[in-house]
Amino acid sequence: MRARLRQQALLLVWLVVVWNLLWGTFSWANLISGVVLAVVVTTLLPLPSVPTSGRFRPLPALRFLGTFVVDLLVSSAEVSWLAFRPGRHRSAIITVQLRTDSDLLLTVIAEALSLVPGSLVLDLDRERRVMALHLVQVRDAAHVERQRANVLAMEDRVVRAFGSAEDIARLDDPSTETPETEGVGRR
Amino acid sequence: MSAADVVASVCLVAGSFLCLTAGLGLVRFPDVLNRMHAATKPQVLGVLLVMTGAVIRLTGQPVVWMLVLVGVFQLLTAPVSAHLVSRVAYRRRHVRRDLLLVDELGVPGTPGPAGSTAADTRADEPADGPERTGR
Numbered sequence: 001m002r003a004r005l006r007q008q009a010l011l012l013v014w015l016v017v018v019w020n021l022l023w024g025t026f027s028w029a030n031l032i033s034g035v036v037l038a039v040v041v042t043t044l045l046p047l048p049s050v051p052t053s054g055r056f057r058p059l060p061a062l063r064f065l066g067t068f069v070v071d072l073l074v075s076s077a078e079v080s081w082l083a084f085r086p087g088r089h090r091s092a093i094i095t096v097q098l099r100t101d102s103d104l105l106l107t108v109i110a111e112a113l114s115l116v117p118g119s120l121v122l123d124l125d126r127e128r129r130v131m132a133l134h135l136v137q138v139r140d141a142a143h144v145e146r147q148r149a150n151v152l153a154m155e156d157r158v159v160r161a162f163g164s165a166e167d168i169a170r171l172d173d174p175s176t177e178t179p180e181t182e183g184v185g186r187r
Numbered sequence: 188m189s190a191a192d193v194v195a196s197v198c199l200v201a202g203s204f205l206c207l208t209a210g211l212g213l214v215r216f217p218d219v220l221n222r223m224h225a226a227t228k229p230q231v232l233g234v235l236l237v238m239t240g241a242v243i244r245l246t247g248q249p250v251v252w253m254l255v256l257v258g259v260f261q262l263l264t265a266p267v268s269a270h271l272v273s274r275v276a277y278r279r280r281h282v283r284r285d286l287l288l289v290d291e292l293g294v295p296g297t298p299g300p301a302g303s304t305a306a307d308t309r310a311d312e313p314a315d316g317p318e319r320t321g322r
Contacts, residue, residue, distance in 0.1 A: 021256050024249025076205060076232040079224050083212035088286060091221060093277075095291040114266030115231060120223055121270050122277050122292065132292045134273060136224040144289055 004049055011047070012038045061161040064112075071116035078118055082137060092138040093122065096151045098129045099170050100159055109158050113151060195243035202236030205229040218283040219276035223269040231265050234258065 012035070019034035020026050082089055100106055106129075110121045113133065123132040133151065138144050159167050212225025238258045242251050276282065277292070284290065 018256065021252040024252045072228070072232055076229045079212060079228045080205060080208035083208045083215055083225060083229075088217065090288045091286055092288045093290045093292045110270070111263070111266045114227055114270055115262070116228070118224070120220065120227065120273055121266070122220075122274055134220045134224075134277075136221060138288050141289075 007049060008042065011042060015041060055162070055164060057161055060157065064157040064161040067157060068112060068116060075116050075118050079136060089137045090139075092135045092144055092147075093132060094135060094144060094148060095130050095132050096148055098131055098152075098155055100155060100163070100167060101129060101170065102163065102167055105159055105163055105167060108162060109155050112158060113154055116154075119147065119151065191243050191246075195240040198236045198240030198243065202233045202238075202240060205233030205236065209233060217286055219281050220273050223273045223276075227265050227269045231261055234261050 015038035016031065016034040019037060020030050023030045098106070098109070100109065106124065106126075110124060110131070113119050113131075114121050118136045119133040120136070121131060122134050124130070125132075131151070135144070135147050138147065156171060159171055206229070209225050209228075209230035212229065213222050216222045216225055235258050238254045242254050245251050245254075
């Protein structure tokens with residue numbers, strides 16, 4: 001119940017901030033009308049509650065953000081070059097066994113992965129935590145494995161920045177991998 | 188011309204250039220999945236750079252905050268739409284399989300994604316699957 005209230009409060013604050021940003025000025029009138037609107041919107045259009053167990057750690061979050069910006073620059077340059085370059089490139093579709101078991105973290109990971117390292121999330125098997133990704137350009141099998149490692153490194157950074165203690169413990173404990181999914185990543 | 192003007196111009200030109208390459212990618216890439224890459228990476232960075240340039244030029248005006256919102260929502264929504272489009276494209280088999288180096292999702296014998304049963308997968312396929320027979 002308390003978690004639900006906290007979540008509602010965060011959503012309200014976010015809506016009020018967006019309202020004020022849209023007006024471009026912070027004033028009492030904007031603040032009050034924003035609060036009224038936010039309450040009306042959340043009451044009329046309630047969202048399902050997302051279980052949040054994580055917490056925010058500033059230093060790992062900064063590390064995640066920094067890597068994200070660099071990755072965004074690199075992958076944009078890569079895709080631009082592919083668009084200009086003559087000839088065809090080879091793509092790949094891979095599946096990666098993730099270790100995180102939190103809806104919110106998986107969402108962050110999927111968003112970040114779609115934006116950065118030459119990958120695009122195709123599908124996510126929530127039960128088995130297997131993510132299917134399309135890689136825009138791969139040179140050979142070794143490159144595919146490097147990309148797979150990149151995905152896991154991204155998961156690592158996200159979980160260390162926003163995950164709970166259990167989420168982080170799961171990163172280091174391979175026993176949570178279910179045996180029948182282990183072969184999925186390999187041919 | 189002040190230093191801020193130079194930075195703003197560089198951001199605007201670079202951002203426009205990235206948006207141009209995104210458009211070029213949309214035309215030149217061979218299939219939907221590749222095109223979605225063009226629609227996410229250079230496109231998002233391009234919009235972000237254009238917004239940055241505009242913010243620097245328009246500092247002090249209320250409209251600046253709206254540009255910040257544009258950037259934030261671009262980051263949040265571009266991956267979601269790209270994912271949805273590419274997921275549908277994959278399920279409808281609009282994929283150039285001859286250009287794939289590996290396809291671990293389509294390996295016969297492995298269970299399909301998202302807990303889908305064999306019946307689900309069949310229902311997703313078009314009645315005439317020319318790509319399917321080619322494998």
